[in-house]
Amino acid sequence: MLLSELIKDIPHTLIGNDTEISAIEYDSRREMKKGAIFCCVVGTFLDGHNYAKAAVDAGAAALLVQRELDVDVPQVLVSDVRTAMAGIAANFFGNPAKKLRIVGVTGTNGKTSTTYMLKSIAEQCGLKVGLIGTIRNMIEDEVLYTQRTTPASVDLQEILKKMLDRSVDLVIMEVSSHSLDQKRVYGIDFEVSAFTNLTQDHLDYHKSFENYFEAKKKLFYMTKHAVINADDANGLAICEGTGCSVTTFGIAVKADITARNIDITTSGVGFDMNTPIDSVRIELNTPGLFSVFNAMTAAGLAMRLGIPFDKIVSGLKSMEYVDGRLEPLPTGGRPFSVYLDFAHTPDAIENILTAVRSFAKGRVVTLFGCGGDRDRSKRPIMGEAAGRFSDLLIVTSDNPRTEDPNAIIASVIEGVKRSGCRYVTIENRREAIKYALHNAKENDCIILAGKGHENYQEINGVKHHFDEKEIVAEIIAAMS
Numbered sequence: 001m002l003l004s005e006l007i008k009d010i011p012h013t014l015i016g017n018d019t020e021i022s023a024i025e026y027d028s029r030r031e032m033k034k035g036a037i038f039c040c041v042v043g044t045f046l047d048g049h050n051y052a053k054a055a056v057d058a059g060a061a062a063l064l065v066q067r068e069l070d071v072d073v074p075q076v077l078v079s080d081v082r083t084a085m086a087g088i089a090a091n092f093f094g095n096p097a098k099k100l101r102i103v104g105v106t107g108t109n110g111k112t113s114t115t116y117m118l119k120s121i122a123e124q125c126g127l128k129v130g131l132i133g134t135i136r137n138m139i140e141d142e143v144l145y146t147q148r149t150t151p152a153s154v155d156l157q158e159i160l161k162k163m164l165d166r167s168v169d170l171v172i173m174e175v176s177s178h179s180l181d182q183k184r185v186y187g188i189d190f191e192v193s194a195f196t197n198l199t200q201d202h203l204d205y206h207k208s209f210e211n212y213f214e215a216k217k218k219l220f221y222m223t224k225h226a227v228i229n230a231d232d233a234n235g236l237a238i239c240e241g242t243g244c245s246v247t248t249f250g251i252a253v254k255a256d257i258t259a260r261n262i263d264i265t266t267s268g269v270g271f272d273m274n275t276p277i278d279s280v281r282i283e284l285n286t287p288g289l290f291s292v293f294n295a296m297t298a299a300g301l302a303m304r305l306g307i308p309f310d311k312i313v314s315g316l317k318s319m320e321y322v323d324g325r326l327e328p329l330p331t332g333g334r335p336f337s338v339y340l341d342f343a344h345t346p347d348a349i350e351n352i353l354t355a356v357r358s359f360a361k362g363r364v365v366t367l368f369g370c371g372g373d374r375d376r377s378k379r380p381i382m383g384e385a386a387g388r389f390s391d392l393l394i395v396t397s398d399n400p401r402t403e404d405p406n407a408i409i410a411s412v413i414e415g416v417k418r419s420g421c422r423y424v425t426i427e428n429r430r431e432a433i434k435y436a437l438h439n440a441k442e443n444d445c446i447i448l449a450g451k452g453h454e455n456y457q458e459i460n461g462v463k464h465h466f467d468e469k470e471i472v473a474e475i476i477a478a479m480s
Contacts, residue, residue: 001092003062007076010087016074019061024092024154026085032058039064039085086153086186096160097188103301104175106219107196109348110294111174114196116322117298121315122170125307130163133174135323135453139166150179177215190223192304194297198234199347220244227300230255247304249296257300259292266359277309282316286326288355324452326352329469332476336444340468342452346378346385349449353389362443363391367436368450370412372403380415387419395425396432398450399458430471437475
């Protein structure tokens with residue numbers, strides 16, 4: 001594609017001559033395709049302009065820049081590279097988003113489970129679904145590569161093009177606050193979007209809760225219809241001034257979709273879902289009040305999409321476990337239970353442990369840590385929240401990344417001590433899991449929190465294979 005065609009609707013100044021463009025690149029660590037345009041993204045820690053000359057030497061035919069550089073290739077000068085990159089990526093791949101029905105789900109917790117519930121509902125209607133999210137990207141049952149919750153704009157447009165080529169009927173996308181702030185979804189029109197909740201997370205990046213909220217709110221300027229958690233203090237405010245129509249759901253407040261007569265058991269949760277269309281008893285396989293909220297979110301999205309009510313009901317009832325979301329793991333017939341969950345925020349850990357506490361017959365034993373190079377202020381809050389709902393805490397490492405894991409643990413313990421909960425610290429996560437299993441008592445519920453679906457542990461910038469499903473299975477087998 002000619003550079004002039006790529007940037008035809010992008011405000012810019014072209015320095016140099018038109019040229020043929022073969023690809024779009026934005027990461028200097030990836031192999032540069034000959035004839036590509038290299039986008040000099042200004043990031044939090046790195047400035048792509050510093051890698052422009054190396055990109056040209058490696059074969060880049062043009063640059064997308066925010067300041068003119070001394071290089072001998074055409075340069076497209078723009079006010080914001082991230083915004084322009086989203087636009088040229090859409091042009092390069094034929095603007096696939098304009099030809100697809102796209103649903104967005106944002107919020108601190110519940111995004112993944114909600115998207116899987118909506119996928120199950122849509123498939124009851126025979127719709128071909130494309131899924132973009134934390135665990136994996138999918139076209140029907142085919143798994144695509146996933147690196148971020150919401151891919152970079154270039155990668156996202158390429159995925160959408162694949163989905164369009166495969167005649168996908170509906171795209172369901174998790175939309176993270178980072179992606180909204182970094183313009184990864186810029187220019188995409190969402191038919192309907194949902195807001196699940198907002199609690200403390202990612203303040204290492206956003207710096208304040210207000211900034212975090214404003215990042216989430218950007219989604220609703222890009223959507224026609226919104227489905228909003230009215231029980232959340234930020235629910236209605238997230239749509240103020242956006243111009244989108246609103247459907248609300250909630251339990252504690254008056255809302256369009258409500259849940260009553262909630263019954264939580266060890267095997268799931270049942271509730272009466274009341275909607276403007278009809279009222280029905282819903283039975284879900286995943287226990288916990290959070291599952292009720294996720295189901296109402298998915299139902300609200302489905303209704304806005306015009307999916308028949310009976311398909312909504314059957315889609316929810318047919319849902320199995322989502323990977324790493326209060327997922328029960330085999331224990332070889334031993335008299336205790338083990339659950340795997342992705343909970344890594346204070347609110348999420350409280351939700352999960354409240355759910356487990358509602359059906360646990362014995363102790364609630366929680367194994368968890370906090371990630372390195374992330375919001376440090378939530379670590380003691382996380383420790384206190386976990387302690388308030390557990391009988392025993394095993395504080396360990398998560399993804400320490402470039403931080404000292406023992407320093408992270410010490411910060412968590414500050415909050416644990418405030419809770420008064422009994423605890424042990426075992427930095428090595430495998431050894432911590434082994435300790436939990438070997439010291440389990442009858443009817444114990446052991447929760448492995450924080451890693452969920454992840455199959456790696458990141459230490460000093462290196463990702464090591466670490467799959468807790470495999471680890472539990474190995475330890476259980478050795479206990480025989």
